Amino acid sequence: MHHPDKAQFTTPGARGFADVDTWVFDLDNTLYPSDARVWPQVDERITLYVMGLYGLDGLSARALQKHFYHRYGTTLKALMVEAGVDPHEFLDFAHDIDHSTIKLDKDLGDAIERLPGRKLILTNGSRRHAENVAAKLGILDHFEDVFDIAAADFVPKPERSTYERFLKAHAVEPSRAVLFEDIARNLAVPHDLGMATVLVVPKIIDPYREAFEQEAVREPHIDHITDDLAAFLSNCVLPEAGVVPA
Structure with missing residues (x-):
């Protein structure tokens, strides 16, 4: 089942990317597509x-x-x-899984590498899982660090304390940061704290996941929606951030 007309969407008056110097990415179902079978x-x-x-x-x-x-x-x-x-x-x-289903994503790697500033992973999973997956995608070297569930004292997103702990641990100024995340409710607190927000939705509904986790939710706490992270970074984010095409 395809979502109609949801490939790209920007909320009127949404935060943009011109002032962003810290790029924060969720891991699962955000940095890889659902067909990676992770x-x-x-x-x-x-x-x-x-x-x-x-x-x-x-x-x-x-x-x-x-x-x-x-x-x-x-x-x-x-x-x-x-x-x-x-x-x-x-x-x-x-997280003892087969990583062979994850394909190297050169387009995503190139786009993340060119983002101006710091890049961090914020996940409800483990550091080891994040590093294994990011390495297979070919993007691990572009990230400064991983803030995982252990760093969050095992309190998962969307708890406010987890985002606050993350911001403090990495000295991130939320008004100059953006979070890319696949679950809409996990973007409410970051938006409230001043971060720009991007919801990454699947091209095709994944039957293994809850329907609410995959909705292209058009709400005020979501600045942008995309179903193609690499293309969104290349075509929307990098030009706005002042990065000239390679």
């Missing part, structure tokens, strides 16, 4: 973990996992609260 693998591993922990069949574990996700924001947060799970052990298990 998230379905992670999702499956989480279900396996829940099955083993609670002695459940796959269907029951999946239902519990979704309940946890909606109640706590991440399954990990739920398992830490409800079952005292070691987060590092969980993350190692969940």
Whole structure:
């Protein structure tokens, strides 16, 4: 199922990119497309973990996992609260996936490399997962650092404290920063804090993910929407940031 007319959209009066000196990217389903088959693998591993922990069949574990996700924001947060799970052990298990499905993305790499200023990854996943995926995409070397779920003290986006902790840890001035993210609700606090916001939506709906996570939500806290991050950076962001074509 395709989304109609959602490839590019800019909210009237939206923050632009001329003053941005810090470029912040979510990882999963933002820096790679859904056809890279990364998230379905992670999702499956989480279900396996829940099955083993609670002695459940796959269907029951999946239902519990979704309940946890909606109640706590991440399954990990739920398992830490409800079952005292070691987060590092969980993350190692969940991210033990096949990375061969991730293709080198030269266009994305070129565009990110040319962004003027600092580049950071802000993820609810682990540093190791982010580094593995970014390396396969061929973009890891363009990033100064990764702020992961451990750096956030295992409090996931969209909690306000996580963004504030990130901004402080990396001395980021929000009025000169932009966040690229695939889940609309994760952009509300950054926008409130003064960051520009870009929602990255899939070209085709991914059945492995919640529908609300993939909506091209046109709300005031979302400045821009795109379904092609590399093209958006090259055609919209770089010219506005004053970078001349290569």
